[in-house]
Amino acid sequence: MRVYCPFCKKEVEYKIEKRDIKEFRGIEINTYENVAICKECHQDLYVNEIEEKNNERIYELYREKANIIKPQDIIDLRGKYDISQRELTAILGFGKMTINRYERGGVPTKSQSDYIKLLIDNNDKFIEKVKEAYKNNNINEKIYEKIVSKELNNNITKKEVQDNIRKYLKFVLNRKPDIYNGYKTLDIEKIENIISYIASKVKNLTITSLNKYLWYIDMLSFNQRSIAITGLTYQNQKFGPTIVDKKYDEISLLDEKYTREDIETENGNTTKIISNGNYNLDKISDTERKIIDTIIKILKNKSVTDISELSHKEEGWRKTKRFERISFEYAMKLNIVK
Ligand SMILES: [Zn+2]
Structure with missing residues (x-):
């Protein structure tokens, strides 16, 4: 197990040390991380695979403990209205590429996650946001109309199905x-x-x-x-x-x-x-x-x-x-x- 040590300025052997991690972004997670240590100068070293594994474990615990939305939740929301990552980013008013990052596994902050969750659970709130984004020229008219008509269609279809059951029941039971x-x-x-x-x-x-x-x-x-x-x-x-x-x-x-x-x-x-x-x-x-x-x-x-x-x-x-x-x-x- 050799890696470049920036302190010794050469390839060195390293060992792994386990360190406790009590919290992440203010949420108690009680886990550990593996840290690579230079066997010669005893400084912490950065080893990509080890960091990735640490992050994976910490993110997963954090997601669970803080009740953070999953990448699939965002993909589903986009699918429901047939909109792109960039369009959803514009509607939410987030920075460029934010949604792309979250869908690839990046962890949203708790407040961003709660905000997206609210819009997933509440169609009216989402449409409200869409109207706002249109008014502020963050999305164009075409996108705006597509989303609003999709929402309208969803509602009509559901009501129609229910009314058809009622009609059928009246027909057979009355x-x-x-x-x-x-x-x-x-x-x-x-x-x-x-x-x-x-x-x-x-x-x-x-x-x-x-x-x-x-x-x-x-x-x-x-x-x-x-x-x-x-x-x-x-x-x-x-x-x-x-x-x-x-x-x-x-x-x-x-x-x-x-x-x-x-x-x-x-x-x-x-x-x-x-x-x-x-x-x-x-x-x-x-x-x-x-x-x-x-x-x-x-x-x-x-x-x-x-x-x-x-x-x-x-x-x-x-x-x-x-x-x-x-x-x-x-x-x-x-x-x-x-
Ligand atoms: Zn060293």
């Missing part, structure tokens, strides 16, 4: 009021708000139990007022009453008011429904709210299996065949509120 929808016209918006509301009150709401919640709510409503709340039609399924033709699948994909989360468990996959907390109960009357709360109170602390078993005791389920629609006539004999 019928004239009869004994199978509890003499109620289908109201998708109301259903979305009720689901969000239930999910906000019930921990670990799965799609299987959600079907029972909705069925019980409609049945209790019909029992008390001779009209259901949601306008949904239900059928006999193995684990109890469910929305007909598995349309709960599409309903769970509407994600303005709640989000679905598929999780793997020991007994297979389950789908959880998580409230976004933005439900609106304006279209739900006090009486309806009371009915919904009653069912939540009864089922809330029961397991999926218990809820399923409870529904198996109901005449509405017992007296219908598998896949047959469940008539609201059975609401008069509801077990759960007896």
